[in-house]
Amino acid sequence: xxxxxxxxxxxxxxxxxxxxxxxxxxxxxxxxAALPQxxxxxxxxxxxxxxxxxxxxxxxxxxxxLAECDFGRWAGCRxxxxxxxxxxxxxxxxxxxxxxxxxxxxxxxxxxxxLDAQAQIEGAAAAITHGGVIKAAxxxxxxxxxxxFWQIDAAPLxxxxxxxxxxxxxxxxxxxxxxxxx
Numbered sequence: 001x002x003x004x005x006x007x008x009x010x011x012x013x014x015x016x017x018x019x020x021x022x023x024x025x026x027x028x029x030x031x032x033a034a035l036p037q038x039x040x041x042x043x044x045x046x047x048x049x050x051x052x053x054x055x056x057x058x059x060x061x062x063x064x065x066l067a068e069c070d071f072g073r074w075a076g077c078r079x080x081x082x083x084x085x086x087x088x089x090x091x092x093x094x095x096x097x098x099x100x101x102x103x104x105x106x107x108x109x110x111x112x113x114x115l116d117a118q119a120q121i122e123g124a125a126a127a128i129t130h131g132g133v134i135k136a137a138x139x140x141x142x143x144x145x146x147x148x149f150w151q152i153d154a155a156p157l158x159x160x161x162x163x164x165x166x167x168x169x170x171x172x173x174x175x176x177x178x179x180x181x182x
Contacts, residue, residue: 001052001127001128001129001158001160002128002131002155003028003051003129003156004020004025004028004048004157005024006018006019006024009156012079012080013076013079014075014077014078014099015048015068015071015075015130017046018047019048019051020048020051020052026055027156027157028157029055030056031058033178035058035126038123039124041125042061042062042063042125043127044068044130044133045062046067046130049128052128063114065110065111066128066130067133068130068132068133069101069102069107069130070101071099071101082099086098090103091104094108094146094147104146104149105146107132108136111136111137111140115140115169116167118164131155131156134154134160136149137160137162140169142169152174152175153174154174154175155175157178158175158177158178160176
């Protein structure tokens, strides 16, 4: 699940570790109903993810691997305000990191390794995380080329559901708006 909205998500900005805004906190309360019964809840350590879990009344175990991509010096900036050539390079070359943060290929590899490890664990788990993490997970589950990352949406408070079968993933739903978005 993607965290509830923040000021940065509403402004289409690269995120910083910021809190939920009040409408986002109120909307997150409906999130618990979207979870399967008896599942472990994991959360990115980012404040917005921890607050989403808290607003939904969920006890989540923090997992640092679920952190969003490191956007380096672009953190807090709107896409329209960053160097256009750098943004194009980052979107077209998965190994580029013009922002001084994580490249898309490095980020996607981190999420793929985490997802592969999850496939070996018995039981259901729900992760409260970020749009980029969800998109990277879907790309990996489908075995799609990394450029497909840019063709997937993960809106705030949407649910994307993956199932592991014999160490492989299937995608059940993507960007399902089960909670009232603010």
